[in-house]
Amino acid sequence: MSLLELDKVTVRFGGLTAVEDVDCAVREREIYSIIGPNGAGKTTVFNVITGIYDPSSGQIRFRGRALERAFTWKVVAAAVAIGLATGLAAALLAVNVDALWRATIKRNYAGPGADFSYRAAIHDAWGYWQGALALEPMRGGRWAVRTADGRQTLAYAPSRDEAERTRESLRQLIDVARPGPIRSTTYLEERDGEFVIRNKDDTDDLATFDSAEDRQSALDRYRSLDRAAAARRRNAWLALLGGMVVGAAGTLAVWYRARRTPEVISLAGVARTFQNIRLFQNMSVLENVLVAMDRRLHGGVLRMAIRTPGIRRQEREARAKARELLDFVGLAHREQHLAANLAYGEQRRLEIARALATEPQVILLDEPAAGMNPAESSELNGLIEQIRDRGLAVLLIEHHMSVVMGISDRIAVLEYGTKIAEGTPEQVRTDPKVIAAYLGDEEVS
């Protein structure tokens, strides 16, 4: 079975087709080269393999399966959790957190030293949600009956008991005023020129008015209170639902867009170097390699912050391993230098060491010999073969024919984004299509 397989991979950028229907299969422990004129789409192939681009069509398989972040229960859990959090935040905004604070905390706490009961606070939060009426102490021992959000004052009373009674009758009035048929327990009547709202069970009148219009307008006022509370509840529900949907959908969208990122592909065992060297310029050579060993190190932020013995040991081991890799590419003596200060050839070798540090099974080298002199590039040949001997497959883009022809097991030739030939170096060298691509068609007269 092939290690890395490209199945009719096409990459389009707008109207431009950079790579079209490319098939290729890299076997284990194989050096597979991709060659072709400039602009043939070689680097695009690398970018699509390593997840920088998504293929417009076709499939890339590694050990027979597509390299994608799996859809696990964690994604679902994250979507639910973030959805809930967003929904609750939106609902809290919709019910007006400021007024809620006043209703639950401030009204239940008289000041320093006073008792405070969280049960009462929760009870008042429920009352706030229901649109209940609240009592608030005023200056001079008076009490005010207010809506729970404190926006409207309905009545004043000289004492707390009086205020309680006023609140109860107001509550019943609001109940009466609620749209729909008048409740059987209450009724409106006209007595001695006064217009009364009465409660059947109660001997007292709930309220008396001078005219029917006054009574109607009072009823309308109470009704509007009720309506406002209902509207607030509705808005809160809408905000909750909307927030949940937006939060969950956003999480899923992010997951969907990030399911084939370079890091997923790197973790699966595909490493790469870059044509235009992309080292971490202002970090030391050793650190460059250590960064790539990230996946091998464990331990949470806290353990790293206090540097537990376990973390220390892990660091030591990682450093030893990184030094070994630097030694492998011949940079051991440079480990404390900044990557930016290395010579060009050294930077290329450091990129290789860094890619190897991710413990890949296949390594993608994008023009590793670019800018090297013949001596360096023959050294590079040896290095690539050694990498293969470590048990890795190598996918190579290269222009130096001495490198390509000398070490490749198989070669694919791209031109204008399509593969025009594939085979051993010997087959490719003599392929008329390849010769035509590199040297131009023979004029047929």
Next chain:
Amino acid sequence: MSAPRWLDRMPAWPLYLAVLVAFPLLVYPNEVLFRWTGISIGGQLTYIFIYAILALGLNVVVGYTGILHLGIAAFFGIGAYVTGILTVPAYPFGVGFVAALVLSTGAAALAGILLGAPTLRLRGDYVAIVTLGFGEVTRFTLRNLEEITAGTRGLNPVPPPQLPAFLEPPLRLLGITPDWSLDYRLFYFLALGLLLVVIWLLHNLEDSRLGRAWMAIREDELAAACMGINASRVKLSAFALGCGLAGMAGCLYATVLASTAGPDAFDFNRSVLMLCCIILGGLGSLRGTLLGVLLLIGFDNVVAPVLDGFIQASGISSGDNRFLTFSNWKLMIFGLALILMMRFRPEGLLPSRQIEAEMHTPQPLTEETA
């Protein structure tokens, strides 16, 4: 005759630390300075320590990870207000200092995560705009949530921490009155102690897997991703840590000030000032950040008022001549200093250790000297 070799090798920080510890204990220097300048240098140093924690938090985000964060003051404010809400007598929570410190750090970190999770996927400049906007949104939220935050008045009084009883005798032995409002030195040592802990933690993190991942992302996000680093998660961790430290600084600030101050204490100016501190000192460098804070905040809180006092006393300025008040030239001098820095030493006064190491190449960099 040159200094013995062991003296050459000795790192300088124990000396600075010794000075900082000794200065308030000796009493005399502070009093002399107070008589001379009218400012308690020790009291101002406490604020400098607090701003150092804030700047170190910002440095994690801007210096290590390379995310331009223009709203750090918002998280400073969140820390201060969470502490205020949890501790002021007007509210029933009455939480102790340690719990308030932990909770306000956590709340600011959580706010950072909530802001960062959806936005850190954006590229550089957009994140800067988002953080800038968040800073202003937070300020206006703090102002408009009248019932909770008391609007522009701020929450007060924030009570001082409870001093454990067993600490009292040793403190008296050192000549410190165990009363937070009488003796500035309690807050001084509290802030200094927390600052040291933060420095130690960050120093460890700098040289760990996470620290390297932050820097790798700063250097080249795509390459880092290709090396298996989950860029959005690593950036989010830096953001959460940086904002959390800002929240911690905010908690200390409110406790030392005994008030949350008004929402306007946490405006854009504060964010930019902190940014200037770390740019001046050297992005991504612990020592640089500390030096930057010492220079800029010290200039702001100590030098400027002292010079103002001198000008006033010398009688050059008669009354309200604004051009003869030093404070009014403050921003001018900040700006000039930054322009000169950018021109002559863009890496900052004490750049990070890699660049430092490169400038003195023969000396190999080992774990001990880092």
